[in-house]
Amino acid sequence: MLRIAVPNKGSLSEPASAMLHEAGYRQRKDRRELVLVDSANEVEFFFLRPRDIAVYVGSGRLDIGITGRDLLLDSGSQAEEIMQLGFASSTFRYATRPGTAKDVREFGGMTVATSFAGLVTKHLADNGVDAAVVHLDGAVETAIQLGVAEIIADVVETGTTLRNAGLEIIGEPILESEAIVIRRAGEATDDPKVQQFLRRMQGVLVARRYVMMDYDIRVEHVERAVALTPGLESPTVSPLHHEGWVAVRSMVPSSEAQKIMDELYDLGARAILTTGIHACRL
Numbered sequence: 613m614l615r616i617a618v619p620n621k622g623s624l625s626e627p628a629s630a631m632l633h634e635a636g637y638r639q640r641k642d643r644r645e646l647v648l649v650d651s652a653n654e655v656e657f658f659f660l661r662p663r664d665i666a667v668y669v670g671s672g673r674l675d676i677g678i679t680g681r682d683l684l685l686d687s688g689s690q691a692e693e694i695m696q697l698g699f700a701s702s703t704f705r706y707a708t709r710p711g712t713a714k715d716v717r718e719f720g721g722m723t724v725a726t727s728f729a730g731l732v733t734k735h736l737a738d739n740g741v742d743a744a745v746v747h748l749d750g751a752v753e754t755a756i757q758l759g760v761a762e763i764i765a766d767v768v769e770t771g772t773t774l775r776n777a778g779l780e781i782i783g784e785p786i787l788e789s790e791a792i793v794i795r796r797a798g799e800a801t802d803d804p805k806v807q808q809f810l811r812r813m814q815g816v817l818v819a820r821r822y823v824m825m826d827y828d829i830r831v832e833h834v835e836r837a838v839a840l841t842p843g844l845e846s847p848t849v850s851p852l853h854h855e856g857w858v859a860v861r862s863m864v865p866s867s868e869a870q871k872i873m874d875e876l877y878d879l880g881a882r883a884i885l886t887t888g889i890h891a892c893r894l
């Protein structure tokens with residue numbers, strides 16, 4: 613059985629379970645369930661606090677886990693990133709009241725409040741800055757108003773929380789984060805069970821990002837048409853009963869589908885259809 617850690621709460625929890633469900637795995641119906649065995653797929657899921665997942669995986673108690681890159685790096689665990697999952701994207705940044713500091717090198721003697729003390733302590737040391745770090749569990753934006761710190765370091769997605777607290781970002785992001793799959797550092801990556809899991813997750817990412825496009829076009833225009841729809845490897849071109857016409861089938865990025873349909877139409881393509889992809893293995 614492959615033993616997989618899944619976030620049980622917070623921003624990562626629902627999208628992680630949704631992705632696993634799309635990949636064909638059983639997921640819990642009751643949020644209080646802590647362990648779930650999916651015997652048909654030979655997988656056991658452990659629903660754990662997102663912060664703890666790198667600890668379990670790094671110690672080798674669980675084979676793989678889904679967590680955030682920022683949480684992995686903050687934990688200092690012996691675990692490594694093996695796949696990006698494309699959700700819960702954010703940056704991790706310093707922020708303060710206008711006029712306090714413009715660069716991390718000006719933080720000397722100040723206090724930084726954060727829920728990611730490991731990450732921030734390392735970043736300050738890497739920049740040769742002697743600043744105090746106060747660890748808070750959440751809502752760190754309020755720490756400045758309440759006089760606990762002059763600077764905060766926190767997750768920023770849209771920036772709304774910072775703006776509402778009257779804070780401004782300082783400098784470049786400390787890091788860019790998203791949901792990732794992790795495993796114990798240095799572990800061989802050719803375990804067939806792990807490989808199968810990663811292929812399933814990759815299949816979900818591709819199914820979400822691409823649509824299947826079909827169209828009919830006159831033979832003399834097919835080269836220009838397939839240049840617009842090159843597919844991942846090569847488009848399928850089939851003869852049509854109607855002489856001089858072919859049918860083309862190809863995967864295209866869903867974000868570009870409408871633009872490509874317009875361009876194909878202008879080239880003379882007709883019966884242009886797109887259909888969703890439910891699952892795939894590349």
Ligand SMILES: Nc1ncnc2c1ncn2[C@@H]1O[C@H](COP(=O)(O)OP(=O)(O)OP(=O)(O)O)[C@@H](O)[C@H]1O
Pocket residue numbers: 621622623624662663679680681682683700701702750767768769789790
């Ligand atoms: N607003 C957000 N947008 C994108 N990702 C976020 C956001 N807030 C937190 N995250 C990500 O979620 C992970 C933190 O998960 P965690 O469950 O510990 O905190 P949370 O999602 O903020 O939940 P809570 O604060 O309710 O406990 C990190 O990887 C972080 O980057």
Ligand SMILES: O=P(O)(O)OC[C@H]1O[C@H](OP(=O)(O)OP(=O)(O)O)[C@H](O)[C@@H]1O
Pocket residue numbers: 749750751752753766767768769770771772773774
């Ligand atoms: O840039 P934004 O789109 O505003 O999102 C960022 C906010 O989202 C998270 O807060 P959360 O709601 O999880 O509360 P917390 O601070 O208590 O973790 C994070 O800690 C930031 O405060």
Ligand SMILES: [Mg+2]
Pocket residue numbers: 750
């Ligand atoms: Mg939070």
